[in-house]
Amino acid sequence: MTRSGMVDALHETHRVVRKGGIVVDARPDSRVLARVERVGRSLGTIGTRRETAGDDVLSDRALATVKRERLFTSLRAGRFWHHIRFADRAELEGYLHDHLRLAHQVRWTTRPDTAEPLEIVRAVRYELLRRV
Amino acid sequence: MAEPPVGRRLHPVPLGRRHPARREGHVSPASVGRCVPSSSSANRPPAARELAAYGGRRLLRGKRVLDLGTGDGRLALGAAELGAREVVGIDPDPAALRDARAKVRTAGLTNVLFRLGSAQELPVAAEKFDLAILSWVL
Numbered sequence: 001m002t003r004s005g006m007v008d009a010l011h012e013t014h015r016v017v018r019k020g021g022i023v024v025d026a027r028p029d030s031r032v033l034a035r036v037e038r039v040g041r042s043l044g045t046i047g048t049r050r051e052t053a054g055d056d057v058l059s060d061r062a063l064a065t066v067k068r069e070r071l072f073t074s075l076r077a078g079r080f081w082h083h084i085r086f087a088d089r090a091e092l093e094g095y096l097h098d099h100l101r102l103a104h105q106v107r108w109t110t111r112p113d114t115a116e117p118l119e120i121v122r123a124v125r126y127e128l129l130r131r132v
Numbered sequence: 133m134a135e136p137p138v139g140r141r142l143h144p145v146p147l148g149r150r151h152p153a154r155r156e157g158h159v160s161p162a163s164v165g166r167c168v169p170s171s172s173s174a175n176r177p178p179a180a181r182e183l184a185a186y187g188g189r190r191l192l193r194g195k196r197v198l199d200l201g202t203g204d205g206r207l208a209l210g211a212a213e214l215g216a217r218e219v220v221g222i223d224p225d226p227a228a229l230r231d232a233r234a235k236v237r238t239a240g241l242t243n244v245l246f247r248l249g250s251a252q253e254l255p256v257a258a259e260k261f262d263l264a265i266l267s268w269v270l
Contacts, residue, residue: 126186
């Protein structure tokens with residue numbers, strides 16, 4: 001979405017949520033590198049594509065706009081971790097090959113065996129807002 | 133939706149090269165939400181896990197919930213299973229909504245509805261919901 005589209009979406013959300021109701025915004029956190037792990041041990045990191053990082057800034061600004069307009073106030077924010085499992089390195093690299101958000105290559109600190117199961121661990125940020 | 137057991141092969145489904153969202157990159161027309169294949173929820177967190185982070189049953193019980201950008205209904209069904217009184221899922225992708233409705237029928241839920249629509253023009257009445265979820269939307 002463009003930034004104006006996001007602000008319009010938030011205005012619409014304000015319209016349809018009752019006064020005092022809650023809105024949850026959640027999306028991948030591009031400020032935190034995704035990790036490739038094997039049995040809880042980090043083997044490398046994956047960055048966020050530049051275009052996506054720019055989109056995330058627009059999302060943040062859209063939310064800041066509606067807070068400034070006093071449509072919503074922040075209740076609390078947090079982060080949780082999302083695990084995506086792969087049978088082996090080839091499957092993981094295939095997943096990244098044309099991913100929209102994540103960089104298409106892993107920065108390996110330790111190269112895994114090709115046949116080991118792996119997982120990508122991504123941060124997801126969320127914020128609960130109260131509709132004013 | 134239960135998380136698959138450890139070691140079970142998953143088949144991540146990247147967006148196809150011919151998919152409009154892939155061609156256009158990240159910018160969609162201002163009046164239309166971004167369409168992604170319903171299968172993209174295969175690589176989202178399990179609904180119970182995600183909803184627990186926001187407050188789980190305590191947040192959802194008895195509430196009228198809007199799931200914006202519902203896709204194949206992952207969170208809408210999750211919210212219903214955690215005690216929401218009524219759930220409405222909205223998405224601009226008709227194929228995703230077909231999948232979502234099929235899942236609701238299979239689950240036997242009667243308090244979950246899906247509607248076609250964009251985030252900028254919601255096909256619902258004013259001040260109808262206690263809670264709105266925008267997961268992977270903005």
